[in-house]
Amino acid sequence: MEISRLSREIGIQIGLLLSRQGMVEYVIAGTATGLSIPGLERMRTHPGRLQGLRLIHTHLGPGGLDFEDLTDLAKLRLDMIYAIEVMDNGDPGDAHGAHLLPAGEEGAVWNVLDPAPTFRLDLPFDEFITALEAEINRKHKALSRGAGEDRAILVAVVPSLSEDAKIAISELQSLAKSAGITVLDTIVQRREKPDPKYIVGKGKVSEISIKALALDANLLVFDQELSPSQARSVSEVAELRVIDRTQLILDIFARRAKTKEGKIQVELAQLRYNMPRLVGKNPFLSRLAGGIGTRGPGESRLEVDRRKAKNRMTRLERETRGISRKRRLTRLRRSRGEVPVISIIGYTNSGKSTLLNTLTKSRVLAADMPFATLDPSSKRLRFPRDVEVIITDTVGFIRDLPNDLRAAFMATLEELEDANLLLEVIDLSDPHLEYRMQAVDEILKQLNLQDKQRLKVFNKADRCPPDFAETITRRYGGVAISALDRSTLKPLIEKMESFFLEK
Ligand SMILES: Nc1nc2c(ncn2[C@@H]2O[C@H](COP(=O)(O)OP(=O)(O)OP(=O)(O)O)[C@@H](O)[C@H]2O)c(=O)[nH]1
Ligand SMILES: [Mg+2]
Structure with missing residues (x-):
């Protein structure tokens, strides 16, 4: 009553x-x-998943909770939010309430209650909120069972929903799964074109962050490569960790690398990629970095990390x-012994x-x-x-x-220069095999290997009708072949052998 009257008198929301x-x-x-709510993190005293605070505020004039109110509810994890309409004479009109819902795959974040006259509000608040919070906590625990597992929303910007775009999207999904991420x-x-600052636009980022709350996601993965400042802007609005496809691939590489060599290459690529992101966090500090007096006790953690x-x-x-x-040297020794080299390449x-x-x-x-092999091996083969x-x-x-990745694997890819023959393995069961053959052509060109002798090996023939394999090989x-079945390899072996016999 009082705040309603006061609110009308001074003409602001309270x-x-x-x-x-x-x-x-x-x-x-x-x-x-509008109303802006102070940062609540610091005053958090309540242990549960809700803030332990409910917001009751006035709206001058008719109209219930707006999107901003509901976003506040979700982001601040308020117990409840109420908007009380203030009538012209200062009396309170209807009260509009809303509360959060337990996270679930269905996607609703909040529940808006029917408006009720303010003086007739009789929700047994205590019981209600305790039960709701218990349910939210339970769901949260159930969802975060796989400790350390990332739960992500994938985001891609495409000019149109073309075949290429669909392939890119499904590839991103399989990369994410391969990195152990729950999509x-x-x-x-x-x-x-992607928005220069927020890729998908600021409004869309907020929308995605609400969705993330609903699904209890902790990570956004972008198909587009993000500049350090884009990653920062998006992450600030979304209030979530944000990575891009390159970081995702690097993460997979880091998981797979087994040999010392592989590990060094991956770590180097990660450092190269993440370094500008490390400084980017605080441009003010990095501007100081070169100057005098930056090495004192006031030095930030960030700068230490950067120097390390x-x-x-x-x-x-x-x-x-x-x-390298x-x-x-190994290669030199090999070429002196004149043992020919066949390199298997492919998507x-x-x-x-x-x-x-x-x-x-x-x-x-x-x-x-994807990327089961990170540390390639060499074997001898006798025809x-x-x-x-x-x-x-x-x-x-x-x-x-990504360039950084190619650079990281240069030492490995350099070996391809010495190959006498490239075996290009293509997956016949892949619905997008022609697209992928193109991608391989492009990479070979970048490596300046387009003129190397190449033999196309259409693999997984067991997974497609025989006439399809025939059409493709004719084209x-x-x-x-079917690499799983040795008996199908005869024509391949003969071709390889004749290649070397003719020489
Ligand atoms: N059905 C069928 N599956 C196959 C055949 N050849 C390979 N596979 C399967 O395809 C998957 C990938 O095989 P890999 O040999 O690891 O492929 P790769 O090209 O070395 O892949 P990366 O090292 O990850 O780049 C595995 O699950 C294989 O069992 C085949 O001829 N037929
Ligand atoms: Mg492999």
């Missing part, structure tokens, strides 16, 4: 934050149309140069390692996921007519291979 016990903790004076939703926005990162990068760079040198997950295994009866890791070759596996290719040349 808000009260009440504790569970009904004590007024805060009084907030707003403007005629809760994929948001695809059609727009000519720099030192580590220098060390790793030295080590990769060592790796060592590899060059990730096409079956390269499986083929190496079946051909040479070895057991390198082959698995149904029936006594020709011996070295056959090597390679890191899988992927469309738009592109090459052989169809």
Whole structure:
């Protein structure tokens, strides 16, 4: 009653934050149309998933809770929010209430109650909120069971929903899964060009952040490469961790790298990519970084991290140069012995390692996921007519291979220069195989390997009708095989052998 009258008198919104016990903790004076709530994190005393505070505020004139009110409810995790209409004479009119809902896959974040005359509000608040909070806590626990697992919403901006766009989206999904991320939703926005600051636009970012609350997501993954400042802007509005496709791939690489060499290469690529993001956080500090007096006791954690990162990068760079040198020597020795080299290349997950295994009866890791191979191996292979070759596996290719990643694997990819023959493995069961062949062509061009002798090997023939394999091999040349079945490899072996016999 009182705040309603006062609110009318001075013509602004007034808000009260009440504790569970009904004590007024805060009084907030707003403007005629809005109210801004102070940061609540610092005054958090309540242990549950809700804030332990409900907001009751006035609206001058008719109209219930607006989107901003509901966003406040969700972001601040208020117990409840009420908007009380103030009539012209200062009397309170209807009260509009809303509360949060337990997180679920269905996506509703809040429940808006029917308006009721303010003086007839008789919700048994205590019981209600205790039960609601218990349910929210329970759901939250159930959802976060896989501790350390990321729950993400994927975001892509495409000019139109073309075939290319669909492939890109499904590829992003499979990368996310391969990185151990639970994908809760994929948001695809059609727009000519990404927004320079927020990629999908600021409004859309807020919308996504509400969705993230509903699904209890803790991560946004963008298909677009984000500049450090874009990542920061988006993450500030969304109040979530934000990564892009490159970081996702780097994360997968980091999980898979087993050898010392592989680990060094991945860590270096990660540092290179994340370094500007490390400084970017506080432009003011980084401007200071070069100056005098930055090394004092007031030095920020960030600057320490940055310098550590720099030192580590220098060390790793030295080590990769060592790796390159060592590899060059091995290659030299090999070429002196004149053992020809066949390199297996191709899109990730096409079956390269499986083929190496079946051909040479070895057991390198082959698995149904992108980037199973990070540390490629070489094996010897003897053909029936006594020709011996070295056959090597390679890191899988992927469309738009980010520059930093390509640089990281240069040492490995350099070896392809020495190959006498490239076996390009293509997955016949892939509905987008032609698109992927194109991507492989492009990467070969970037590596300046487009003129190397190449044999197309159409793999997984067991997973497609025989006439399809025939049509494709007729169109592109090459052989169809099933790398899982040694008996299908005969034509391939013959082709490889004749390639070396003719020489
Ligand atoms: N049905 C069928 N599956 C196959 C065949 N060849 C490989 N696969 C499967 O395809 C998946 C990927 O095989 P890998 O050999 O790991 O593929 P890769 O090209 O080395 O992949 P990355 O190293 O991750 O780039 C595995 O689950 C294999 O079992 C085949 O001829 N037929
Ligand atoms: Mg492999």
